[in-house]
Amino acid sequence: MQSSHESNWRKTYKEANLFDRYITLHHISSLLEKQPKKFNLKQIGTSVLNRPIHSLTIGNGDKKILMWSQMHGNESTTTKAIFDVLNFLKEASTASETILKHCTLCIIPMLNPDGAQAYTRVNANEIDLNRDAQTLSQPESVVLKTIYDAFQPDFCFNLHGQRTMYSAGNKDKSSIISFLTPSEDEERSVTPNREKSMEIIVRMNEMLQKRIPNHVGRYDDGFNINCVGDTFQSLGTPTVLFEAGHFPDDYQRETTRELIFYAIMEAIQYIATTHIKGTATEAYFQIPENEKQHYDIILKNVQTDKNETFDIGVMYKEVLKNGKIHFEPYIEDKKMLKKSFAHKIIDFQEATSEKYIFQSFSLENELVQYLRKFNKIDN
Incomplete structure (x- = not known):
């Protein structure tokens, strides 16, 4: 049976002002200004080209979740899904009230507005922000790390998009959504932080298998401390990488957007209502690894x-x-x-x-x- 947020997405929660692949600061600025005051919109910094970077802080709970989208400017699907999530949280319901009671969400809808404008992976200095976690050479990287240090999240959601070439294992099943709990060390040790991330991913995978069976993949967990997820995981925060991929004939990623919405909501509600112990390691590694097929x-x-x-x-x-x-x-x-x-x-x-x-x-x-x-x- 579908939960309420799943059955009502298209008519209730989908942000109609965001569509297609090209999503820039211009597209989201007016939507940010329309958010309720209780969502606490702030400008938290600027990009290389002096475009504003914003955050929204929502809820009053003890469980703190930091999420950011469009670190790579040409990966816009998760940004669309974030605004769908905001529409859900604005509506009075038992589910939204439970989330806001038990969780505090800090959301950065667009970390790389210059890259979004140019539709490039990199920022205006042609730096991949997801390889700048240690050097912190770019203003956008500093913004994210500053928020991380100040907010002290219990969980991080690193929201990305992936190319059409990925398959869920070595079979004719496109990887519509992929996940990863990044490694903390070269040995790829299964640490308590990673185990908690794995439990959340397994929960999302169980939900998605009912909608897109055999179309969920798992990224290779090779360690790179320059990546943001690896850095935050190594600093003690369970981190989940989301990758929005290709649904058949959906090059605008509108169906994938819906699935990402479901996945984020599943993860947030699970965190809000569950004491996560990290007991799903085996099920996590049963998710097929992404292959370029x-x-x-x-x-x-x-x-x-x-x-x-x-x-x-x-x-x-x-x-x-x-x-x-x-x-x-x-x-x-x-x-x-x-x-x-x-x-x-x-x-x-x-x-x-x-x-x-x-x-x-x-x-x-x-x-x-x-x-x-x-x-x-x-x-």
């Missing part, structure tokens, strides 16, 4: 004018043009792709209506023209 498109049995036959693995590059993200295809691999998967497969041997001979000397240009002609891409 998917192409956006595989063109199978392609024939050129020189009677060469091979498969073409196609990926999309996300390109910002006139305030909209366009998905431009490029050739990732050209070989016989016997063990790879794709979100769309076009077999030129089987589909007679798709017969097409490519000129080998201009394969890439013709590929783009073909895909556009047959509406295989959406721009």
